[in-house]
Amino acid sequence: MEEAGLTISGSKFACCVPSLDIVGHVVSFKGRTILKQNINKMTNWPTSLKKKEIRGFLGLCAYVRMFLDNFSQVASPLRMLTREDVDWDWDQKCEEYFHKHRQIVGEEITLKKLDYDKGTGKIKLAVDSSYIAVG
Template sequence: MGGYDERELDVTTRPLTTFETPLGRMKLTRLPQGATNSVAVYQAQMTWILQEEIPESVGTFIDDGGIKGPRSLYNQETLPENPSIRRFIWEYAITLERILFRIEEAGLTISGSKFACCVPALDIVGHVVSFKGRKISKQKINKIQNWPTPLNKKEIRGFLGLCAYVRMFIENFSQVASPLRRFTREDIDWDWDQKCEEDFHKLRRIVGEEITLKKLDYDK
């Protein structure tokens, strides 16, 4: 959805963004990407614009968003008045139209090249979301499984940080990662042995199991 440059800065705050250029001093008139509070401001505005649709029909993550489909495929049931249209597609189209209208009314734009509609699965910030649930994207899995044996604390921190991003898919992640996480402490010397190598490969193997998580439906 529309970027930071679509958020106008208040006139009173613009002097805070002043910078020097060969043409003289300039100041920003739009929300700068990378500023301390820019992400929080952007996320808050997106949440406000789509507040009536969250979390039932849409989820947002900064400038990415996913429009949710119906909870059921209705056994591929079609519309009585038009047998060529399946019911779950029709319901999704109604939701899509409503949300796009809200986005248009707010003056936002959507990237046509990144827009995906009525697809069986969608990769959103490293998670593949589909009717069956959510799982880790192949790209994330490959990156973790191809991570070489760490040679120092910096490398083990990088590996654990990547694994922590998908920790919701790893049962008892804290316990599984504990033997490796101790190397991130300043008072622990680097002493990588065979047991550490086994724990390292165990964590990589668990990530490769491609576990799918499905949201609990309290209406069933």
């Protein structure tokens, strides 16, 4: 390591631990989940009527988009509101999509590695696209 110019920080080094908090995620033998404080931040995000706050919410959700099914589609009405050329109109549809995001994140989804062993079921890859979403 010394030849490569690498150093190890004793205070940041962890070995043989059941899980690690890494850049907003918890990584363990079970898989990868969203850090609990980020889940709390998203599920407790107040309903907002300002573009800046919706941008912040969407930014936090985008950070964990790998956990969210159909993220682009669910986020589309909210993302449209943040555009400068669109008048602010927080309607029932926006309210529903906002609460849907919070609900999905609150489910505490775990991403696991694929298990290719016989008998684990079929792996299905489905891809779809539209003018507003790909997923």
